[in-house]
Amino acid sequence: QMLGGGKMKGDAVSGGSRNISPMVSFLLGAAVATVCVLFFMSASPGRSLVDVAAWSHNNGTAAQHHHLRSVADDLDAARNLTVVAAPAPAPAASPYGDLEEVLARAATADRTVIMTQINAAWTKPGSLLDLFFESFRTGEGGVARLLDHLVIVTMDPAAYAGCQLVHPHCYFLRTTGVDYRGEKFFMSKDYLEMMWGRNKFQQTILQLGYNFLFTDVDVMWFRDPFKHISMGADIAISSDVFMGDPYSLGNFPNGGFLFVRSCNKTIEFYRHWQAGRYRFFGKHEQDVFNLIKHEMTDRLGVAIQFLDTTYISGFCQLSRDLNKICTLHANCCVGLGAKLHDLRNVLDVWRNYTAAPVPDKRAGKFQWKVPGICIH
Numbered sequence: 001q002m003l004g005g006g007k008m009k010g011d012a013v014s015g016g017s018r019n020i021s022p023m024v025s026f027l028l029g030a031a032v033a034t035v036c037v038l039f040f041m042s043a044s045p046g047r048s049l050v051d052v053a054a055w056s057h058n059n060g061t062a063a064q065h066h067h068l069r070s071v072a073d074d075l076d077a078a079r080n081l082t083v084v085a086a087p088a089p090a091p092a093a094s095p096y097g098d099l100e101e102v103l104a105r106a107a108t109a110d111r112t113v114i115m116t117q118i119n120a121a122w123t124k125p126g127s128l129l130d131l132f133f134e135s136f137r138t139g140e141g142g143v144a145r146l147l148d149h150l151v152i153v154t155m156d157p158a159a160y161a162g163c164q165l166v167h168p169h170c171y172f173l174r175t176t177g178v179d180y181r182g183e184k185f186f187m188s189k190d191y192l193e194m195m196w197g198r199n200k201f202q203q204t205i206l207q208l209g210y211n212f213l214f215t216d217v218d219v220m221w222f223r224d225p226f227k228h229i230s231m232g233a234d235i236a237i238s239s240d241v242f243m244g245d246p247y248s249l250g251n252f253p254n255g256g257f258l259f260v261r262s263c264n265k266t267i268e269f270y271r272h273w274q275a276g277r278y279r280f281f282g283k284h285e286q287d288v289f290n291l292i293k294h295e296m297t298d299r300l301g302v303a304i305q306f307l308d309t310t311y312i313s314g315f316c317q318l319s320r321d322l323n324k325i326c327t328l329h330a331n332c333c334v335g336l337g338a339k340l341h342d343l344r345n346v347l348d349v350w351r352n353y354t355a356a357p358v359p360d361k362r363a364g365k366f367q368w369k370v371p372g373i374c375i376h
Helices: 004-044 045-054 062-080 099-105 126-138 143-149 157-166 191-208 264-281 287-302 336-355 358-362
Strands: 114-119 150-154 168-173 211-215 220-221 235-241 254-261 304-306 312-314 326-330
Touching: 099 114, 099 150, 099 168, 114 126, 114 143, 114 191, 126 143, 126 168, 126 220, 143 150, 143 336, 150 157, 191 211, 191 254, 191 264, 191 287, 220 336, 235 312, 254 287, 254 312, 254 326, 264 287, 287 326
Parallel strands: 114 150, 114 211, 150 168, 235 304, 312 326
Antiparallel strands: 211 254, 220 326, 235 254
């Protein structure tokens, strides 16, 4: 029986093998068909879905077939589509307009610019701007080349238009609340606004990383003044009254000729200087400088040089040595007419001096015409 039972078991296994063989055949056939489909899809990817639809058309509808063909067409179109990159966003507009461009054009290699500030009253023919330019042109020692580094800051559209006719580096400082076209009388409300606005603008120049030498337009330039500015000075300022020691805080400053190096100390100095406008209400910026100079040198360690009036001179304390003088400022002089009168006489003397033989120059034969309206 055991043998019989073994035989029956073997028969059952043989019968199972016969039953499985058709299944294996079916699976092998399906696999071969799938491989064929995949082969055709890889050979023609754009039409793969259509080919699948054709292969299974007996089980699909015409609508399904049409849908699959549309999808295939869309895929082809997508593959041929040229992707265009989105344009880069435009850079944000500078709050200073074209100031940075003007500064970059005018600056020296060490990022220093010379600046002056004018309104329409000073740009008329024969007015201060003409005298200012003439002093450079008749100056000695190549001082005229410094005009390449001069930025003229204009306070109204007429001044800006006039500047562009005569100079390549002009900037229009847009302001509100004050009409800057006419003459501003000393210590008037508009005058104070103009002076403090100028001071704030100077701070902006420092924050942009530029050193500057600011000069009033009523300063005549005869020789290069930079040689008299110490490399150790953070701030170098002209003097109404020079006491003999350039680092003595007892000297009386004049902000009409002012050199400042851009650094953290000087930027902080300007912040305190601006705050002094409200701390010492009604004072102009030059008076406030005088009031805070001791405090700021102690607190910030700012090195201030007061420029010797032998070289950087003015009507307040006049240098009479034409062989040494570099600049001459019509300070201690109120009114555009008075400044023009005396500066024209100054330029007359200077032209005669530069035309004279060297021995006559050295002999000191030339002196300013004094007294004038302001010069004495």
